[in-house]
Amino acid sequence: MTEWSYTVRIWSIRKRPYRKPFQLRWQVGTRPHSESFLTRGLAESRRAQFVTAAREGEPWDVDSGLPKSMVQKAKDISWYQHARNYVELKWNHSPASTRRNLAEAMATVALALVKDTKGMSDHKAVRRALYTWGFNVHRWKEEPPADVAELLTWVERKSVATSALSDRMLVRKALDACSRRLDGKTSSGSVIARKRAIFHQALGFAVDAELLAENPLATVKWKAPERVEEQVDPECVPDPERAAALLAAVRKQGSRGKHLEAFFGCIYYSAARPGELVGLQLQDCDLPRRGWGVLRLRESRARSGSSWTDTGEAHDRRGLKHRARKTVRYVPIPPELVAMLRWHVTLYGAHADGRLFRTARGGMVQESGYGEVWANAREDALTPAERTTKLAKRPYDLRHAAVSTWLSSGVEPQLVAQRAGHSTGVLFRVYAKFLKGGDEAANAKISARLRERSAPLPKSV
Template identity: 70%
Template sequence: MEWSYTVRIWAIRKRDYRKPYQLRWKVGSKPHSESFLTLGLAESRRAQLVTATREGEPIQVTIGLPKPLVAKERDITWYEHARRYIEMKWTHAPGSTRRTLAEAMASVTPALVMDTKGMPEVHAIRTALYSWAFNVNRWKEAPPPEVAKVLAWFERKSLPASALADRMQVRAALDALTKKLDGTTAAASTIRRKRAIFHNALVYAVDAGLLADNPLPQVRWKLPEQVGEEVDPACVPDPERGANLLTAVRGQSARGRHLVAFFGCIYYGAARPAEVIGLPRRGWGTLRLRETRPRSGSAWTDSGEAHDKRGLKHRPRKAVRTVPIPPELVALLRWHITAYSVAPDGHLFRTSRGGLIQDTGYGEVWAEARRRALAPAQRASALAKRPYDLRHATVSTWLSSGVEPQLVAKRAGHSVAVLFRVYAKFLTDGDDAANAKISARLKRQD
């Protein structure tokens, strides 16, 4: 922006118009004018300009107003800014990222209001903000009356975006994004993800001229103490239980037989479920994972389909992750192809109707497998609660077998830093073996 201290202000003149009182002034060489309904309003604006000039305030050349008034003129509510931020990010974001953006904005927006008088119930707020206010695909639709009422409340009560210059407001927003709908603390990875989005939204506010700088780095705030990302060993099945669960999948139904190789890829190859859904037929003895099919929901994708087609997580679009697989999985995949062949599009796993496997479908099969394979006390515990725990079981097995962490991280498809952070408890299990190796080496010096 160009600013100037050279200002000339003329007297107010009256004309025969709907707004008869006109104020004229010039900033540098650029003329400005503004008309008002009453003389008092015109004099008030003139007084603002005169005062700013006397106090040495710079005047913005294009807009013609002093710095404090420029910010006030351009200010919008946080609710409106959040919607503009979502719209800016929407076009180039995949469906799963769009959901994450909406979740973050739906978490912080209720904390950034002038007061809570008449504030709707928490679940109504969640539905209105997450599914309507921050979902661009829904903006062309008229929301139901109960949703429109909630959105109207936020339009009235939302703080100005400029209020985020107050660090206490930022702290309130950060505290809000640590909580789930039931009031319990969210996972560390969820909090970090939402904080990053909130940070980016504040950067966008700076770019839009709503804030002078981003206040977030100046706020001393940390994750709640009890939050961690480490995998709980109680969730992870040992090799014997893992094999029993796969047997229980195979034996329960036709759908189970169709999915046993799907779960086998997660268990023996440490593949993520979304990677297995997009798994094509490739060389045997090695999995070559090249795409994911995360389920975002049709409301969040441009295609209207429930699944996005994306590259591997945190990798370039055409990257391929190579994972050597044991004979057990080789045999399982060969059996699957013999029994079910390969889909016309080259994929191994599909529903009976030829569509992509849904998380609800394989979730039901997994729940039944747990019921069959685990004792009552184990079923009541967190042991193998989710199919994703099979992936944790594979990584922990690799680590406990003495495979170098760098190679484990490469096969699992994440960084060594993530491996050490998430699987810390399994890495410490090797202390006894490490101590024995060190003792043996020291004894050779005796």
């Protein structure tokens, strides 16, 4: 650990009969230090730097004998190298999707924090090289293609020093880059917020590494573009009749559709996220002959790409969203879904590893595959006018349909949030329009209750 002292003594230059005859001597705390120079001018220049640092009240490193500003300058590195160090620090503790977000944010910032653009290749090519090679720790073990290596060398050469981020205008430049897409248009509020948060953490790491005295982001007055509150648009959500028609249209698409009917059914009837169903095990399904059953959702297998996972598989195995790794979510399922799953098990059984849903070759269900089936079902089940709208545009809209159905049925929001894997805060924010839609029913219930307790109103005269 660095030991700092404010007790400094600096002596005059003395001349000795050696190869470097002019010697500067000084003392930090109780430890003496000296440095020799070929000319008196060089020695006096160094002494002047020390005197200035002492007068400005800088702390001095006892071991090296240098003021803090010089210590920082000696250990300073380029922002590109610092960003790589930061990504490496976070890598082992991050799921694949977070690794991709780190690489995306650091690629954006690194390209903004260059001294100039002289000799720069195509902007998109440089960003792609940074994203796929520069900030992907798994790729560091490989030799990049010659063109990629050339682009990364250019970034390293042109990257500003990390200490330069004490300049607020440079920080603003990076923030502005975080708010723009490659085509120059403004990014969504969630993307801007995510990139800014990652940039803030990287600057904090620079403070910890003693490359910056403080995090400059806290002092920069920069306002991100308006962030639209995340809310489910009722126009996207199919009602029960349309949902049933869409599931029937899935079933009509031959063997591929029949195999995926229960997959989509789980999204609609249990509000499960698609990633939570990709690895769903038969042993985690209670499917009685009559009545309600239960799904035990234990993990999510979101597709992140083999470049970002530790296993080299396209799907990353992780805990439930925003939950501890071993958390299990118990979701009661209605008889309609129980029957659908029992039929699926009878017809297809389970994979050797216990998975209910898989491709024809036994692989993980892919978004591209079930997305195509869903698009065909939508063409078949909706009218031409409905197909031009956002109604049931994505399979994920079935999850929104499930939650909205529960809310409109009068289920307590806390219980809805628990079954859907939300916090109540997220539920109230995301499904605000559906909660408001129940005002009349709620008012009627309150009025009925008040009439039970209230005394008869006096007759008017």
